Amino acid sequence: MEACIKKKLEERNDRIIKSVVKKAEKVCPGAIALIGIAGSFHSGDIYEKSDLDLCxxxxxxxxxxxxxCG
Incomplete structure (x- = not known):
């Protein structure tokens, strides 16, 4: 995989995780113990259209x- 594509995917994932944390802090402070990455980003088997699987x-x-969604 090209480095620029991997970097864009990592930046997208960072934005998604930050959004999840921000919303959790707003609607249920202290309720999230851990956010882990699973799937292809965990295994390193990523490609251009890989999604982000969070646990x-x-x-x-x-x-x-x-x-x-509210």
Whole structure:
């Protein structure tokens, strides 16, 4: 994979993760214990159209609020 494509994907992933953290801090502060990366970005088997698979570990039931679109 070309370095510029990999860099763009990594920047996109960084924006996505920061958005998830920001929303969680707003709607359910303290509810997210851990965000891990799974799938092709974890295994290193990425390609131009790879998506981002996240594993989110919650401290309590309020973390489900972060999944809402509102």
């Amino acid at each position: 989110i570990v919650a401290n309590d039931d309020s973390a489900s609020k972060a999944a809402s």
